[in-house]
Amino acid sequence: MLAMCVLNAAAQTVRWEDYRGDSRVGAVYTGPAGAPTFANNTGTGAARLDALRAIASNPANAVRTGTAADINYRQAANHLCNMDSPAASVASCSLQAMGRVSYALIQFPLAGAYNVSIANDDNVEVGFSSDYANTSYRSASYDVPVGTVNDYTANENTYVSLGNFTAANANSCALVRVYWLNHGGINFARLRWTPPGSATPVIIPASAFRDPAAAASANGCNGSITGNGTTLTLNKALGAPRAAASDQFTVQIGTTTTGGTLREATTSGAGVGQQASTGALAVTTGTTYYLRDTMATGSASTLAGAYTASIGCTRNGTAFTPAGASPTWSVTPAANDQIVCTITNTARPILRLSKELPDGRLLATDQFTLAIAGSGAGASASVTTTGATNTPTQTAIVSPATAGASYTFSETGAGVANLADYTTTYTCSNARTGGSAPSGSATSFTFSPVAGDQLSCVFRNVRIPRTDVSIVKAASPTTARSGSVVTYTLTASNPGPSAANGTIIRDTPGTGLDCADPATTAVCAASGGASCPGATVPVANLTGSAGVGIPTFPAGGQVVLTLQCRVTASGLTP
Incomplete structure (x- = not known):
């Protein structure tokens, strides 16, 4: 039993992220505080998918993440919130989960043509990427043409074709990304294929899926797949770190220079290189489409002021230059053109x-x-x-x-x-x-x-330390007879501007003086932030080569040393 559990855990290679909807979600919410919502039940199916795509551009917006063995989300499981049966959908409805984005690497085991189809409720968009070794799977270029699904299917056993895909080699690989959202009732999404040489479609098995975040998942892959039809893919790349941390970018495919947006993608985070992709959009032969580059809402910088922009395009793998100039270019695809363009912004110095x-x-x-x-x-x-x-x-x-x-x-x-x-x-x-x-x-x-x-x-x-330490010496009395005691006061001052910590003070007595009599210590007093090594110091140090070290002697500090010496010379001492 333990071995079976371990094997089952290892098979959970599809990564998914759930996002919070704003319609038919109920009043109870127990998910992450402040999680944003998307319009899961407003406008056309394409508009709803655009809203899911926008919120999912930042995975931090997810209310729940997890893994699955395959992309076979059954109706009975209520993976998304079902307000028609809330008692059976508590886990999803308490998170108001109305959108899921799934990612995986798929290995196509046989060479030949595959038909891929899906049963879904409500809206779904499937994308494949030939960049299967890219572990930054969220921002990879989903460049393989896939058919679109504009509405839900009749039930979870009714499928609609997404198109035919060709694996030139056995074990060809592709990344897969599935956007799936619910309007508020029953929900399901089931991905299947019809392998080469078979007339029987089957749910894509767990054995075909691999973890898209693991570099080892690409081991054994032998090229990728190709699709059919006329498509346009627009990617965003960053050539260097952003000029401001809040800067994000949106690329759009539209029918005019400013409007008619058909598909857009927005960056998130702080990465460089490939950062966002619209995925392959089915387009009409002979129609001109506009590729637009804009700063996303909330960015601190302007596109023209802070960044350079360049574009690179291929048509069925062959490079070409589109018309126009930053921030808007245009392309006009011919029949079966599969155009992939990447707009790269690099921060100006x-x-x-x-x-x-x-x-x-x-x-x-x-x-x-x-x-x-x-x-x-x-x-x-x-x-x-x-x-x-x-x-x-x-x-x-x-x-x-x-x-x-x-x-x-x-x-x-x-x-x-x-x-x-x-x-x-x-x-x-x-x-x-x-x-x-x-x-x-x-x-x-x-x-x-x-x-x-x-x-x-x-x-x-x-x-650079600069000091001007001075010492003034005074005697009392100023004259003395042999055998009498003279008191000497040494006043050291540091006017600065730097500290003179560690200053050594020495006073060598003249002939005819015995400074070990009547006392072998001198008194030390400090002010202005200076400090003495002690309240008394040995006279032998002061009058000898060792001297008396002043530990702290800041600008404005003063140290006074007082000692007594007996006069041993005859006559008067000065």
Whole structure:
């Protein structure tokens, strides 16, 4: 029994995500707080699928995820909410689950022609991708033509054909993506095929499915499948990290330059490379279609201001150049054309310069001017630091910068600040993978960005210690006879501007003085933030080579050492 359980678990290779609907869902909701909804019962079937596609572009919107052995979602199981039988659909209705997106890798075991069909209630859209080794299965290009299903079938045993697909080789593979939504009543989605040499269609077996997220799933695959018909696929790719974290992109296939949207796809997350795909859309021979590139709602940047755009297209595998220019291109497919286009946006260069002072300013008033100067778009920027923090928040930003132009990064002292009082280094980081990131020791340097560079540089200033410690010595009495005691006061002061921690004070007595009599210790007192090694210190240290070390001696600090010496010389002592 244990072995059977393990085998069954291993067969759960279809990944699915459920999304929350807004119609016929009931009043009870126990799913993730704040989960968005989609219009599962508004407009045409195509409009409803567009709404599911939009919400599913961000998998974080899902109210439930899981795995299945196959794509055979039976009516009795109520995988989606059935408000006609809510008592039997509590698990799905409590999540208001009205849409499911399923992903898997399918291996076609025999070479030859397959017919694929589906029974569904309510709306469904099936996509295949020849990019079967792409473990980022959500954003893969679903480029293999598949027929569309505009309505539900009569029951779960009534099927409609999605088309014929050819596997040139045994063990050809493809990714599969199934959008499936419910209006609120009974629901089912059952995917089957008719294999080569057979007249009997069967549910695609669990043995044909593999986990699309596992790289090993592509092992043993021998090419992919091809479909039939005239289709258009539009993909979105990012050539570098986004200019702003909130930036997302929508690509659209439409019948005019601004409207008549037939299919769209929106990116999510922060990835680069292939990020979204409309899937293969069946289109009409001889009709012109417009490929549109826009920023998604909520993006911080503008398309023209922050990104470059390029497009690459193939027609039945052969590259060609579409008409038009960013952000709208057009294509006119001929019969049986299978056109796949990819719009790639690459962030224009962004340059940033900031300041760090790891051990603070030499003078409290020291401030610094940071500048980036160049030519082209966003030619220059400068800021001056304020405040007393070691990491000023002021940042000079050139966005966008011009790829290929030369920019000089520099800093100067503002006001009375003198850079000669600091050791200056600079370091940079580049968000673009493999991008150049200069570093060195100077107060200026030059850099020529390329497309996609997001360079963040920091000038680090380490102050050079500068002090002017003075010692004043006084004697009382100022004259003394042999055998008498003289009290000496040594006053050490540090006016700054830097601390003089570790200063050594020595006082070598002249001839005719015995400073070990009448006491072998001297008194130490400190003020202004300075500290003594102790309340008393050995006279032998003070008058010898060891000296007395002052542990803490900040700017404005003072240390007073008091000792007594007996006069051993004859006559008067000065």
